[in-house]
Each structure stands twice: as structure tokens, then as C-alpha cells.
Amino acid sequence: MNLKVSILIPCYNTDRWIAQAIESALRQTYPHKEVIVVDDGSTDSSLEIIKGFSDKIRWETGPNRGGNVARNRLLELSTGEWLQYLDADDYLLPDKLDKQIQFLRHHPNVDVIYSPHITEELSEDGIRHTPPALSDLPPPHDLWLLAIQWRLPQTGGLLFRKQALVDINGWREDLKHCQDYDLYVRLLRANKRFAYFNQAGAVYRWWCSGTVTRRKIAEIYRDRLSIQDAIEAHLSASGQLTPIRKDALNQARFEYARRIYSWDKQWAAQVASAVKQKDPHFEPSNQIAPGFYRQLYKTIGFSGAEYVAEVKRKVWK
Secondary structure, three states, rough: OOOEEEEEEEEOOOOOOHHHHHHHHHHOOOOOEEEEEEEOOOOOHHHHHOOOOOHHOOOEEOOOOHHHHHHHHHHOOOOOOOOEEOOOOOOOOHHHHHHHHHHHOOOOOOOEEEEEEEEEEEEEEEEEEEEEOOOOOOOOOOOOHHOOOOOOOOOOHEEHHHHHHHHHHHHOOOOOOOOOHHHHHHHHHOOOOOOOOOOEEEEEOOOOOOOOOOOHHHHHHHHHHHHHHHHHHHHHHOOOOOHHHHHHHHHHHHHHHHHOOOHHHHHHHHHHHHHHOOOOOOOOOOOOOHHHHHHHHHHHHHHHHHHHHHHHHHHHH
């Protein structure tokens, strides 16, 4: 039986990249596929480019309502049993679907196949490709731990059984940031079955379209902390909050506190204090703080250690 895959591309003002994304979908060597694009009210030339693909794809446009609204509309329009989401500024390698479907034939009961992605960084110095995410972590994987550590692949690296997304009501339309991790966590909470295929087939393009505002950064970290709280609540209620997972949650929160400190010292102190309340014996790991900082933290606490670290950075500039 031939499994049909729907390649789903949400688009908003990405005329620089959208043609490559669609072409990479059409060039998939796996034959049983459809390509659907939803334009989320673009004001650049994205829609004209999309229309240029004529009947090779299905497309739809409407007012700008947000990425997750577009993703849910794509879910509604899809007719495949399996779904490949592809952001409009990313692209797929030609055999991505072919290899994952071959893997699926040997693992027919899974709901999500997750594979590494390649990051393509664009800078003034040119293009740089980083090694595939997860390539340094042999299976079996603790998926909850990977979610806590923010180490799961970018959305393009996954292949979803459509019914699995239908079962959890798709993407959360009220969430502005971290939509992929929210989706992964809800799939895990629903006991959907994940399987790891170790070959990268998706390229995640890392670029900056302009200055990121402090307000947006704050929104991102609030959403991240909210997702960590949801993970902890579920693991605690289900008896799965192991010491390793609990420490990972606190390490993640402490790392966020360190990042937040540079622009909101009061909020950062609150996050760090909450970590200490959860674990009075907490110590930051050497992955998120150097040795001199960890010693300062032991003696003068979070705010004191951050103050000294900030002064040290200014002196060494």
C-alpha cells in the first residue's frame, strides 16, 4: 500500500525563499505526495511566486492571522496519511521523504518519525552548515529530556501521522512562539509513539530579518518557561519526574535566568529564586556556567554572581 504524504508550507512575507522551499518539495523522489501552500496575507511578492507554480501545487491565501492558524488550515486541506511541515524559508533534501517512508515500513506503528536537521547559517561571511542536530547523541533517547533541553529537531525534520495531530487538535493558535515544542510536548503527553531515524533530510535556515525587540525576547522566554512548567506538571502527575529530568528542568530555567539578566534583572532573579526553592541544593552545571561563576554562585548567590560576571565582561571587552 502506497502511503500519501502531504507537504505543507505556511508562508508569510518570504519571497526571498519560498520558491526554493516549494521546489524542494516538488523534487522529492518519493512519488506519492501533494504540495499545499497557505499564504498568510503576505504583503511582498510571495503570493505571485506561489501562483507561478500553477497546478503543480495547491494553494490558498487569506488575511494575516498567524503561523499556527496557517498550519491548522494546511492540516484541514491535507489529504495524505502523513504530513511533512516545511517553513517557507527552509528546504528539504531530495530523498528526505523517501528515506523516512522506507524507515516507516519497518516501524508501522509509530506516529512521529523524528530525524536530525541541518542548520544553514547565513551571515556577512557567507553560508555555513552545522552538523545535524542529535548526531552526537546515540539512541535510545529520553524524549522528555530532549524536550526539556530544547534538543529536538526543527519541525522540518519530522514526519507526522495526520491522525496524531488531529487527536491533539493541531497547533495552538494562541501561542506566538515556541510552537514546535508546544506541539511536541502535547504529542508526548498524548502518548504518541516517536521513532528516531538518524539521517538528516531537512535544512533549517538560520537568518535574521532585522533587530529582535526586547519585548519579543521576553515573550519567547515566557513561552519557554511556560512549556517547561507544563512538562514538569505532567511528569510529576504521571510519576515520571526522575531526578535527572528534574535537574534538567532546573538547569534550563537557570540558563534562561542568566540570559534574561542582561535586560530584566528583577525577572531573572525571580526565575533563579524559583529554581532554588524547587531544589535548595541546586548547582548550575558547567555547561551553563564556568567554574568561577559557579563558585561565586555558591558564596554570594545568583544576583551577586551575575553582577560580577557582568563587570568582568565589560572589563574584558
